Amino acid sequence: MPSLLLHPSDPCWIPGAGDRFSDLLEKLGLIDTTLKAGRSGDFQAGEQFINLIMFLGCSPRVALEPGEADEGQTACHLQYHLYPEVTFLSAAKRPQVRCPGCRAPAGEVDTSSHVQSVTCARCGQTVQVHALDWRRAAGFGRFFLEIGGVYPHEAVPSEKLLDSLREHSGGAWQYFYTG
Ligand SMILES: [Zn+2]
Numbered sequence: 001m002p003s004l005l006l007h008p009s010d011p012c013w014i015p016g017a018g019d020r021f022s023d024l025l026e027k028l029g030l031i032d033t034t035l036k037a038g039r040s041g042d043f044q045a046g047e048q049f050i051n052l053i054m055f056l057g058c059s060p061r062v063a064l065e066p067g068e069a070d071e072g073q074t075a076c077h078l079q080y081h082l083y084p085e086v087t088f089l090s091a092a093k094r095p096q097v098r099c100p101g102c103r104a105p106a107g108e109v110d111t112s113s114h115v116q117s118v119t120c121a122r123c124g125q126t127v128q129v130h131a132l133d134w135r136r137a138a139g140f141g142r143f144f145l146e147i148g149g150v151y152p153h154e155a156v157p158s159e160k161l162l163d164s165l166r167e168h169s170g171g172a173w174q175y176f177y178t179g
Contacts, residue, residue: 005178007139007175009174011141014143045076078146082142085142088114089178091137091138097132098132100125104121
């Protein structure tokens with residue numbers, strides 16, 4: 001199933017003990033915890049969902065409730081993923097990664113450890129593998145917010161959502177698509 005995944009740029013960040021992350025999302029209107037989603041652990045889209053996740057195109061057909069989904073379509077719903085260690089998630093087809101500095105292709109990189117160093121053959125910049133340009137098709141993290149039912153590049157998170165997440169976690173967030 002296609003998804004849009006948001007995650008902190010700091011791959012080690014997770015909500016601290018007592019961090020009511022879902023309160024933030026509910027206050028923003030991204031989720032509505034009073035609605036029961038299809039599967040346990042899922043949140044249904046809140047009333048500001050469509051303003052926080054901006055669908056592109058002239059008249060996107062967005063299903064926010066399971067009953068609205070066309071055949072073969074999945075209603076948008078949200079879910080957290082929390083991993084005990086930094087995990088690499090990727091679209092089925094792994095992207096051709098690039099140097100974040102000069103955009104030169106980084107070739108095949110080892111994703112077994114997010115702190116592995118990669119030195120760009122063109123500009124000489126050395127970065128950890130998680131900081132490469134994953135072309136919005138993969139990312140490293142322990143904490144991911146998944147918005148299911150979104151096709152690659154069909155929608156983007158709004159500045160307001162990214163700003164709120166940054167304020168909450170104290171660092172920038174990124175996003176990518178799977179499916
Ligand atoms: Zn470079």
